[in-house]
Amino acid sequence: MVLVDVSIVSAEFTGTITDSKMAEFTKRQIVKELILEVKNITKEVNSPEGALTIVKDVNLSIESGELVSLVGPSGSGKTTLLAIMAGLDLPSTGSVSLLGSEITLLDEDQRAQIRGLDVGFVFQSFHLMPKLSALDNVMLPLEISGIDDAQSKAEEALLSVGLEKRVHHFPTQLSGGEKQRVAIARAMVNKPKILFADEPTGNLDTKSSSAITDLLFSVNDLLETTLVLVTHDLALAEKCSKVYELSEGELL
Ligand SMILES: Nc1ncnc2c1ncn2[C@@H]1O[C@H](COP(=O)(O)OP(=O)(O)OP(=O)(O)O)[C@@H](O)[C@H]1O
Numbered sequence: 001m002v003l004v005d006v007s008i009v010s011a012e013f014t015g016t017i018t019d020s021k022m023a024e025f026t027k028r029q030i031v032k033e034l035i036l037e038v039k040n041i042t043k044e045v046n047s048p049e050g051a052l053t054i055v056k057d058v059n060l061s062i063e064s065g066e067l068v069s070l071v072g073p074s075g076s077g078k079t080t081l082l083a084i085m086a087g088l089d090l091p092s093t094g095s096v097s098l099l100g101s102e103i104t105l106l107d108e109d110q111r112a113q114i115r116g117l118d119v120g121f122v123f124q125s126f127h128l129m130p131k132l133s134a135l136d137n138v139m140l141p142l143e144i145s146g147i148d149d150a151q152s153k154a155e156e157a158l159l160s161v162g163l164e165k166r167v168h169h170f171p172t173q174l175s176g177g178e179k180q181r182v183a184i185a186r187a188m189v190n191k192p193k194i195l196f197a198d199e200p201t202g203n204l205d206t207k208s209s210s211a212i213t214d215l216l217f218s219v220n221d222l223l224e225t226t227l228v229l230v231t232h233d234l235a236l237a238e239k240c241s242k243v244y245e246l247s248e249g250e251l252l
């Protein structure tokens with residue numbers, strides 16, 4: 001085993017560690033890239049009461065590997081902001097740079113391509129295709145992106161969320177926690193660089209919630225996937241490295 005003197009790499013860290021620890025240290029501490037940059041985002045919509053500004057002049061940035069939570073009362077704009085950050089929706093003004101692409105300048109097809117390759121989503125209400133088995137649900141994004149070995153990759157993803165015995169079940173034959181695990185397997189199967197989760201435990205009981213939270217945190221920890229998590233659970237938010245709070249569309 002090769003021993004490396006880390007002091008030559010970073011003045012902050014001195015000592016001698018193994019080469020594998022060195023690789024991990026380099027990955028985690030030195031190579032941090034800006035993965036998401038939101039500048040002066042505003043979202044206006046038409047409502048029966050007239051024009052409404054539901055996101056107001058939001059600025060934030062997220063680095064690779066970060067674990068970020070977004071909190072705020074119901075109606076404060078969390079889902080709207082998450083959808084804009086993920087390229088699912090466009091702001092009225094402002095810019096979003098996601099994984100180095102200025103997604104606010106791209107058309108829907110170009111944004112879909114970035115989402116398909118590098119972005120995962122998990123929703124509160126699971127959003128599984130009801131007529132597809134767990135396996136087919138997880139295979140879907142691979143098939144859409146034209147990736148080889150879709151079945152074995154989907155089986156591996158289901159195994160990693162502990163659902164190897166539920167592969168051929170349909171969504172109606174799964175519990176809430178199991179459905180969310182299928183949704184996480186589907187979100188992770190492309191090994192995205194960033195995962196957006198909108199109240200992923202909102203429809204689950206306490207036990208399933210903590211299993212799903214552990215799973216999401218382990219995805220962030222082991223795969224170093226950047227995680228942006230909308231939650232009402234302040235205890236959960238506080239476990240994140242960064243907490244953004246929204247109130248009436250504005251970041252506090
Ligand atoms: N297309 C739309 N047209 C009009 N109003 C909208 C539209 N989309 C969202 N809103 C309003 O914008 C506000 C923010 O909605 P959003 O769904 O982002 O809130 P949220 O913080 O995710 O709330 P919750 O915690 O209840 O999910 C709400 O008051 C909502 O009614």
Ligand SMILES: [Mg+2]
Binds near residue numbers: 078079080198
């Ligand atoms: Mg919401």
